[in-house]
């Protein structure tokens with residue numbers, strides 16, 4: 296199972312320029328999380344801080360009991376081996392063929408024989424759909440293949456945590472969906488903890504277990520996907536719909552005069568961009584048939600059911616609506632009123648009183664870590680409505 300990452304009160308600035316402050320979130324082990332945020336809000340800085348390439352000013356980032364903000368260089372070096380990182384452009388060595396690129400971390404960080412390295416490299420190339428392309432140079436393949444090669448290389452050291460920065464950049468929508476499917480498939484096979492940074496709304500809506508958003512130097516929200524996907528928070532809603540109408544502007548945020556002028560323009564009929572308003576929670580991508588079930592998704596279901604009572608009502612309804620009859624029985628959720636007015640196809644269920652978190656004995660229930668605090672599972676730090 297992938298490692299848990301516990302981030303508390305993390306802040307980063309460059310000189311007087313605060314990038315973000317007081318970021319608190321937990322990446323649950325083996326779950327897939329996506330971080331959204333307008334350009335320049337410090338998403339890449341956040342990823343770099345998580346692997347110790349940048350040093351935050353304050354706060355903690357604890358992995359396997361080690362706070363990487365404060366630990367020694369030697370410890371940091373050890374912890375870094377838990378990570379696989381997929382950079383924006385794949386970051387392949389241009390003069391090496393794919394085989395040597397993927398073999399590189401193994402030759403650099405392990406004492407494995409070339410025979411063993413060959414076995415691992417071919418396994419990862421196969422996993423990422425690159426079997427047969429091992430002799431190609433990065434310059435001879437498409438952007439999508441380069442991304443997959445970057446992912447193959449990120450996988451060779453059996454990472455427990457995989458960080459991905461804008462996997463969709465430079466890819467067409469179809470290739471982006473293929474790489475999204477690949478993340479889910481890899482997660483099903485190795486149960487690693489994923490954090491993906493992206494602007495891609497489709498990916499954000501269909502891939503992760505958890506969604507977060509950085510905005511105005513803060514983590515606006517972080518929690519189960521259903522929380523952000525049903526949120527009425529203006530910045531979150533605007534971002535997920537890709538529209539001009541809302542608090543986010545060309546240079547990150549708008550002043551109130553701009554906001555009012557634009558409001559009037561949109562009310563007078565000017566198109567705010569984006570397609571039709573996207574509402575609700577679409578189904579999540581599943582592993583390709585034949586692959587194992589995602590253990591992270593199973594654990595997440597138990598986890599989310601435990602914290603269900605702490606979530607906003609629309610998220611709660613959406614989670615209940617997504618349960619199969621068997622899961623309803625398993626969690627003691629009594630169904631069902633007919634479809635809720637205005638939310639097509641959503642069945643409401645009633646929760647068992649008292650113990651929403653009731654989990655009957657089950658071989659797929661793992662104990663919560665002893666320090667888990669359900670009340671902090673949804674981080675919600677909304678700016679004052681009046682400031683938006």
Ligand SMILES: Nc1ncnc2c1ncn2[C@@H]1O[C@H](COP(=O)(O)OP(=O)(O)OP(=O)(O)O)[C@@H](O)[C@H]1O
Pocket residue numbers: 309314332333334335336337338339340341
């Ligand atoms: N090494 C650095 N020194 C000084 N400032 C930096 C450094 N790295 C990043 N920044 C600043 O931090 C801010 C956030 O940058 P970052 O690249 O993390 O944004 P981002 O959210 O990833 O944006 P995008 O979506 O466009 O990739 C920017 O203002 C950038 O100029």
Ligand SMILES: [Mg+2]
Pocket residue numbers: 338339340460
């Ligand atoms: Mg970036």
